[in-house]
Amino acid sequence: MTLIRAQGLTKTYVTGEVEVPAVKGVDFTINAKSFVAFVGPSGSGKSTLLNMIGCLDHPTGGRLSVLDTDVSTLNRRSAANFRGQHIGFVFQDFNLIPILTVYENVEYPLIMVQDWPEQTRRKQVMRLLDAVGMSAQAGKRPDQISGGQKQRVAVARALATNAQLVLADEPTANLDHDTAYRVIELMKKMRDELGTTFVFSTHDPKIMGEAEVVYTLEDGKLRAPSLKSEAAHA
Amino acid sequence: MLNLLKIAVRNLARFRRRTLLTSTLITLGIVAVLLFIATAGSFKAMMISQFTDAVLGHLEVHRKGYVASIDTLPLNLNMQPQMVKKIEQVLGSMDEVEAYSERVKLGAMFSNFTETASIRINGIDPQKEIAATPLLPGRIIDGSKEGAVLKPGEILIPTLLARGMKVKVGDTIVLVATNRDGSVNAKTFLVRAIMESITGPSGRDGYIHIDDARTLLRMAQPEISEIAIRLKDPAQLEQAYAKLNQELSGMLNKENKPVLEVHTWASLSPFSNIANMIDVLTVFIKIMLVSIVLISVMNVMVMAVYERIREIGMISAIGTPPRRILSLFLTEGLVLGVGGTALGTVISLAVIYALNIWKIKFNFGQQQGLLLSPAISAADIAIIAGTVVLIALLASLQPAWKASRMDPVKALGHV
Ligand SMILES: Nc1ncnc2c1ncn2[C@@H]1O[C@H](COP(=O)(O)OP(=O)(O)OP(=O)(O)O)[C@@H](O)[C@H]1O
Ligand SMILES: [Mg+2]
Numbered sequence: 001m002t003l004i005r006a007q008g009l010t011k012t013y014v015t016g017e018v019e020v021p022a023v024k025g026v027d028f029t030i031n032a033k034s035f036v037a038f039v040g041p042s043g044s045g046k047s048t049l050l051n052m053i054g055c056l057d058h059p060t061g062g063r064l065s066v067l068d069t070d071v072s073t074l075n076r077r078s079a080a081n082f083r084g085q086h087i088g089f090v091f092q093d094f095n096l097i098p099i100l101t102v103y104e105n106v107e108y109p110l111i112m113v114q115d116w117p118e119q120t121r122r123k124q125v126m127r128l129l130d131a132v133g134m135s136a137q138a139g140k141r142p143d144q145i146s147g148g149q150k151q152r153v154a155v156a157r158a159l160a161t162n163a164q165l166v167l168a169d170e171p172t173a174n175l176d177h178d179t180a181y182r183v184i185e186l187m188k189k190m191r192d193e194l195g196t197t198f199v200f201s202t203h204d205p206k207i208m209g210e211a212e213v214v215y216t217l218e219d220g221k222l223r224a225p226s227l228k229s230e231a232a233h234a
Numbered sequence: 235m236l237n238l239l240k241i242a243v244r245n246l247a248r249f250r251r252r253t254l255l256t257s258t259l260i261t262l263g264i265v266a267v268l269l270f271i272a273t274a275g276s277f278k279a280m281m282i283s284q285f286t287d288a289v290l291g292h293l294e295v296h297r298k299g300y301v302a303s304i305d306t307l308p309l310n311l312n313m314q315p316q317m318v319k320k321i322e323q324v325l326g327s328m329d330e331v332e333a334y335s336e337r338v339k340l341g342a343m344f345s346n347f348t349e350t351a352s353i354r355i356n357g358i359d360p361q362k363e364i365a366a367t368p369l370l371p372g373r374i375i376d377g378s379k380e381g382a383v384l385k386p387g388e389i390l391i392p393t394l395l396a397r398g399m400k401v402k403v404g405d406t407i408v409l410v411a412t413n414r415d416g417s418v419n420a421k422t423f424l425v426r427a428i429m430e431s432i433t434g435p436s437g438r439d440g441y442i443h444i445d446d447a448r449t450l451l452r453m454a455q456p457e458i459s460e461i462a463i464r465l466k467d468p469a470q471l472e473q474a475y476a477k478l479n480q481e482l483s484g485m486l487n488k489e490n491k492p493v494l495e496v497h498t499w500a501s502l503s504p505f506s507n508i509a510n511m512i513d514v515l516t517v518f519i520k521i522m523l524v525s526i527v528l529i530s531v532m533n534v535m536v537m538a539v540y541e542r543i544r545e546i547g548m549i550s551a552i553g554t555p556p557r558r559i560l561s562l563f564l565t566e567g568l569v570l571g572v573g574g575t576a577l578g579t580v581i582s583l584a585v586i587y588a589l590n591i592w593k594i595k596f597n598f599g600q601q602q603g604l605l606l607s608p609a610i611s612a613a614d615i616a617i618i619a620g621t622v623v624l625i626a627l628l629a630s631l632q633p634a635w636k637a638s639r640m641d642p643v644k645a646l647g648h649v
Contacts, residue, residue: 056551056643077556084553091646095548099244111237112554112562158552 003067003165003197004030004053010061011048022048024220025062030199030213032164035191037211038201044217046201047169053199054087054167055079067164084113088158088196090168090187094150096142096157103129103138106156114161128156131193132186148179155186159196168200172207184210242566245538252537256530257574260622263523264578265585267618270519272586272608274512280606281505282468288369289439290499291335291462292471293478295321298495300460301502307341307354309414312457317485317493321461324481330474332466333365338447339459343410344391344440346399353395354439355409357447360384366464370441377403377427383441388426390441396428403427409442411450421450471498520618527571527622531629535567539633546637547645556638563634564627571626575619586610 011023023045030036038046051057052064052071056079059072067086074082083089096105106125110116116124129135132152137145145153151171158166168187172180184207187198202208216223246253286292297311313321318336325331338357343350360383364370371383375393384390389409391401401407403425410420423442431437448456465474475498482494500506539546549559586608594606 051643054551080550080553080555082553083551084555087553089548089551091548093544095544095646097545097548099241099248108549109552109554112549112558113552 001032002029003032003034004028004199005065006053006062007064008062009049009052009059009064011045011052011057012060022220023052023059026217026220026222028215028222030197032197033191033195034197035188035210035212036197036199037208037214038199038217039203039208039214040217042203043219045220046217049217050167050169050199050201053165054089055082084109084161086164088161088163088166090151090154090158090166090171090200092170092173094142094147094154094174096150096153098142101139101141102134102145102153105142105153106160109157109160124160125156128159129153131190132156146179147175148183151175151179151183152186155183155190159190159194162194163196165197165199168198170202171200172202172204177204177206180204180207181210238561238565239569241562242569245542245566246569249538252534253570256534257570257577259530260527260571260574260626261578261581263526264575264618264622265582267519267523268579268582268610268615269585269608271516271614271618272582272610273589273606274516275610276606276608278509278512282499282509284369285503285505286367286464286468286499288367288373290502291366292465292468292499293463293475294497294499294502295461295463295478295482296459296495296497298491298493301495301497307339307459309340309451312338312459313461313494314457315455318456318458318461320485321482321494324478325461325463328474328477328481330465330467330470330477332464333362334461334463335359335362335366336444336458337363337460337462338444338451338453338457340411340447340451342450344395344399345408345410346401346405347408349399350410351395351399352438353391353409355411355447356439356441357444358384358441359444363441363462366462368464373429373431374427375430377425384426384443386443386446387424388443389423390427390429391425392431392437392439393428394431394437395440396425401425401428409450413452417452419450419452421446520621523618524621524625527574527625528629531567531570531626532633534570535563535630535633538566539563539637542637543640543645543648546640547642547648550640550642551646560634560638563637564630567626567630567634568623571623574626575622579615579619582610 006026006028008025008027009023010021010025013020013022026049038049040046048057052059053066055066055071055074063070064072069082071079071082097108100108103125106128107121110121110124126135129138132155134149134152134156137149142150142153155166158168166187171187172183175183187200188210190196191198200211208214297313300308300311303311325334335358340355340357342353342355344353364383374383374390376396389407391407395401405425406422407425408420408422410418412418423446431439463478465471475496479496482496483492485493487493500509546559550556589606589608
């Protein structure tokens, strides 16, 4: 089943007189329950692409459908609604809310984005904290846990609303190598357990090796996708 | 259970010093305003009652044009007995009226047999006068306050004359008055008492019995110069004034013009300007409070939004509806406003309570040892607290709106 389909997808930033083509007509599809990485040098358009998939930014050309919805035409409010219903986000710098506990950070989207009743909320948060191995730290504030632990909490938060798709722009850039590796492993484990599609971007070759599908961006254009099995044969 | 209120409180608690500073500012502002209203209100009410309860009454009725030439106390602008009867009927029918006193006023020469000075005389019925202006006996500073304040043949004179002409209680003096027909008449009086004057040291008002006044003026009929009216409740002033005016405007002369005029104490006393000034000052200090709250809350909220741009980017990215982001910050401003207001109100009430226990006394003009009893109505508190909370909300509106409209990508990239 195809979850994301891009055809001739283009994004050109216009700042004053200057036009910066960031994504130059890319085509790709991403299947449900896959574990996909976008890689490429700095400025190649990874963030731009992920922002468009995440309905945070509009394409300037081409077609983009996510979960059978043409997201290129969504207005502000519908885009926010769409994100709240279907997409989870993991950020490079964790973005946990400092005044909330680990538990409350995971609970946050269930209150602010979706209105879950107290009982089911509690179950969901406990289940996810358990799954990411952070139950013991549930009562701690973000400044009392390590970077790797923060990103584990962030993964739990992204999964709280049972999103079908989790987008992570450079989720490991602020982590040391071993920790980064373990966070990616965690994401993969969650994909296996929950069937959630994960799409992330990275610089790190070791990390990208963990992906099942790797799209390489170069100056806004896509090189042919490499499946892990193919890469192994090459 | 996590909710907007809890998040707001925690965010405020995170910058404890800033929150404390701002809420202290609001608290102090509230305390200043409430205390000012309570004490100024008490002061004003007391001053007003000094005038209304000692001299003026709350309302006065005169012949049309009398007040315009009140300096000369004209005798040709008195009210005739049948007019007075009609007025009495109207007053008798008004529930608001507690008492009224008819006066004959005249200008006279006051002589101690060696010197003369001018004096303004009020001819009164002592019983009626005390009912209409109950503080009158309290103004006697030398002489007996016992029994009737005044009997026929006696005079109450102001301190000014007593001092200037060395007249003592028990002395005999002469009043000389020009009658309406131009003739002159004189009568001797026994000085019953000396009284302090309300209108300051220049007060030249003396009191004699109304029958003596009529004899002195050789009145053919029992005419009246003015009627001073005391109301049961001073708060009903405007209402009673309108009613009386309405009733009396029906009395017309041959040219079909009203023959009578009604005045409130305020239009007869210069103190009403001071009272108005207190009101203006109250408005001014309220504006100050509003500005303080507006600026300080806005400042904090602008800072709060600025510091949390990335957090706003995150919550917006994960799909939080803009309305909820708006309420998130509005709640924070609201908590700040409500906290400061609640504390300020409690402190104010405590101070007002303390002031009433300590019994603060002060002097005003010649009035000594007036007791300040500050008080504030629940309505006043509600209005001021409500305004402050509303202003706090209003001050948060712009920053909160800005937060709710933020572009998530730009906000997330903010450093
Ligand atoms: N808001 C913007 N306005 C103008 N140009 C932009 C904007 N955002 C990105 N760009 C440009 O678009 C191109 C792609 O940027 P993008 O951030 O997508 O790259 P990236 O692959 O994520 O890079 P990095 O690895 O450094 O994060 C770059 O040339 C960048 O300068
Ligand atoms: Mg990037």
